[in-house]
Each structure stands twice: as structure tokens, then as C-alpha cells.
Amino acid sequence: MYRVWNFVTNYSLLLIIGAVIALIWANTDPQAYHHFVEHPLWFNDLIGVDFSYWAKSYGAGYEAYEVGDITRVLSLHYLVNDVLMALFFAIAAKEVWEAVILKNGALRGKKAATPLFATAGGMFGPIAVYLGLAYFMGSDTYNAVANGWAIPTATDIAFSYLVGRLVFGAGHPAVRFLLLLAIADDAAGLVILAIFYPSGDLAPEWLLLSFVAAVGVFLLANWLPRKLDRGNQDRPVSTFVRRKLHFVPYLIAACLSWYGFAQSGLHPALGLLPIVPTIPHADRAFGIFSEAEQYLTDLLNQFEHALKHPVEIILFFFGLLNAGVEFSSIGDATWLVLAGLMIGKPFGILLFGWVAARPLGLGLPKGMRIVDLVVIGCVAAIGFTVSLFVASVAFETGPVQEAAKMGALFSFAAAGVSIMAGKLFRVVKQNG
Numbered sequence: 001m002y003r004v005w006n007f008v009t010n011y012s013l014l015l016i017i018g019a020v021i022a023l024i025w026a027n028t029d030p031q032a033y034h035h036f037v038e039h040p041l042w043f044n045d046l047i048g049v050d051f052s053y054w055a056k057s058y059g060a061g062y063e064a065y066e067v068g069d070i071t072r073v074l075s076l077h078y079l080v081n082d083v084l085m086a087l088f089f090a091i092a093a094k095e096v097w098e099a100v101i102l103k104n105g106a107l108r109g110k111k112a113a114t115p116l117f118a119t120a121g122g123m124f125g126p127i128a129v130y131l132g133l134a135y136f137m138g139s140d141t142y143n144a145v146a147n148g149w150a151i152p153t154a155t156d157i158a159f160s161y162l163v164g165r166l167v168f169g170a171g172h173p174a175v176r177f178l179l180l181l182a183i184a185d186d187a188a189g190l191v192i193l194a195i196f197y198p199s200g201d202l203a204p205e206w207l208l209l210s211f212v213a214a215v216g217v218f219l220l221a222n223w224l225p226r227k228l229d230r231g232n233q234d235r236p237v238s239t240f241v242r243r244k245l246h247f248v249p250y251l252i253a254a255c256l257s258w259y260g261f262a263q264s265g266l267h268p269a270l271g272l273l274p275i276v277p278t279i280p281h282a283d284r285a286f287g288i289f290s291e292a293e294q295y296l297t298d299l300l301n302q303f304e305h306a307l308k309h310p311v312e313i314i315l316f317f318f319g320l321l322n323a324g325v326e327f328s329s330i331g332d333a334t335w336l337v338l339a340g341l342m343i344g345k346p347f348g349i350l351l352f353g354w355v356a357a358r359p360l361g362l363g364l365p366k367g368m369r370i371v372d373l374v375v376i377g378c379v380a381a382i383g384f385t386v387s388l389f390v391a392s393v394a395f396e397t398g399p400v401q402e403a404a405k406m407g408a409l410f411s412f413a414a415a416g417v418s419i420m421a422g423k424l425f426r427v428v429k430q431n432g
Helices: 004-011 013-028 030-037 051-057 076-101 110-136 139-148 157-168 173-196 204-228 236-245 248-264 291-295 299-322 332-357 372-379 384-394 399-410 413-424
Strands: 040-044 072-075
Touching (some): 030 076, 076 173, 076 384, 110 139, 110 173, 110 332, 139 332, 139 399, 157 173, 157 372, 173 372, 204 236, 236 248, 299 384
Antiparallel strands (some): 040 072
């Protein structure tokens, strides 16, 4: 049922191309690269980075323009990371929402218990390794890198799932276990970003705008039409809303919610999350990477299908604007991120997964061994996309951020480690 390669080529191939171009560009002409990344698109008083900060860091010669209404700069980097990446996180939230809310959702019931425990281990393990090693490296290092503790907690769903299939075979129960773990990891990552990495001074009263937008669009475009159509099999009001208004009410609500997040100090890339649960969804889901998902006609899946190609392009620019790290910037944060991912992930997933399966008696899927948890942990150590994103918000632009990003890029080495671990622990592929 799953067509992971189609998903990887659709959502991740352009991301890789963008990242490779960025690496080459930043190491051949770093000045031109960083000028491109922070190129100003719009001087305004509504959205963007603070003008004085931008002018001081990137906009030499623009200081004299800090007059009147010019208080913010919409740069290319802000447009991609803070505005357009909201669409990527909306798609991730859609998968998490369906996994939680639907009756056959992947994150419901006892079948999800052990993967959820393992997910917790896959987050606490990297945090412990990252902060523990930083502490032993001295107070100066610890103070410089401590805020990046969440970088190694991420798992890149697409690449991890692809490597998992290579190691275990498409029919192995460990592949589904890995998928559940990765989805739960994404959900936890969204919570971490919202709580621990605000984009500015907190002004929580602005979240009321997001709340009102979400409740308002649910009542007016979802609940009210169904109430007015009660007892009428023709459903005229619901049909009118679906055919004539379609996505317009949700687009308006999404813009309001995004602006509320941006003004509240929470990262605006998460600004569409309150709107996702308000969109009418199917009563079933075939699972992420499932080819059958394209045949569902509910509005939520229509949104996902409509966003497919735009998000491909957005991920290309995300890679291009965030992966441009000079190799000379490799430093302590690089190795701490790598250690957190490649040591903390396998150890945490093994420990918490074992506790859930054995002492707590929750068990493992039929056909899985405890030792398979180690291999799953190695596969889940591929952080890449979300690790890059967290690195970009955990640290201000500078050597520490660059070093941390390099660690996220180097996490691709976990693919080779996973293949070797599979051979070492004698994983028997199941391709059925």
C-alpha cells in the first residue's frame, strides 16, 4: 500500500537539491550566499524581522532608512522559514491529527502504546546526551550550546521511513513501528517549538486572534451548515459552502491565525495548526505515504493535494536558505547534535521501548524483537529537515547556529549506521 519512494521524490528530493546547492554556494562564495538569504523583499510595519536587527546584521547601508513606518523587513529567509514553512507544518499536523482523531488512527489504542513510549525515549535520550556532554565540555561550551537541546530530538519521517524499508523490508512490523514513532515525534516537536522556541517577546493575548479564527471558521463553515441541513437529505447549505466557498473561509482563518502567532511571539511557522482540526476530514485514513489517500475527497485531503507541489518548491528553498554552512564552521555543536542523534536516539528508544514491552507488559508487534529497537533507533537518528529548522530558531545567526546545522546535515550518516546495525543484529528482511 505504501509508496514511500513517491513521497521522498515529491517532498524530499528538491529539499536535498536545495541543500546541496547551498553547501556548494556557501563554501565557494559565502558573502554572495548570505546576501541572497537575507535579501530584503519588503520594508513595512506588519511582518518580518525587526528592521534595526536586520540592518545591523545584514543591511549595511540601510541604517538611514529606519524612519517612519519602516520597522520590519520581510526578507527572503523570513518569507520561507516563517511564512511558507507554515504550509509544511500544516501537512505534518494533518497527519498527526488524523492519527489521533480517527477511529482507526495510528496513534490510538494499545497498538500505539509501545511506540509512544519509545518516542519519549527517542527524545529524552538525545537531550540527556547533548546536555550531558556539553556539561562535561565546560561551562563556556554548555552556556553557548544549551539552547539547542531540542535539535537532536527530531526524526525526519520521509528519510527515516525510506531507510527503514531498506533495512527491514517493506513487510516487517518494525517499519510500521518506526512510522508511528516518527509521527508521534513530529507531534512532540511541534509542541516543543511552540513552547520553548518563541520567535520574540511573548504577547499571549494575540493568541486570542488565532483562537477566534479557528472557532469562528469551524462554527460558520462547518458546524452551522450541518445544523441547518439537519433532516434534509439534499444538504443544500453544506453543498453551497463546499462548492461555492470551498477553501476561502479556511484561507481567511489561516491568515488571521498566522498573524496572531506572529504577533504573540510564538513561531509563526506553527500558525496554521489551530485551523487544521476545523477542516472537514474523512472518517478514515489509509496512512501517511499511502497511495490510496489521493482518492479521499474530503476538504482536508483536498487541501493536502493542493499543497503538494507548492510545498515541494518551498522545501527546495528551505534547503537552499538554511543548509548553506561553511565546513570551517564545524564545532562543538556539530558533534553534540550528532552524538545526541546517533547515541541518544538508539539508547533512549531501546530503554523506553524495553520498559514498555517487558516490565509494563505492553508488548511488541508480532515478529519484532527487542534488539530491533536498537536498529529502529539508528534509523530514527536521521534528523535533517526538522533538526535544521530547530537549529535555525534555537540560535541566533552565527558560528554556533552554523555548527549545529552541520550536525543536522551530518545526521544522514545514520543511514549507513542503520544498514550496518541491521547486519550486525541479523535483521531478516520481510518484503511481503
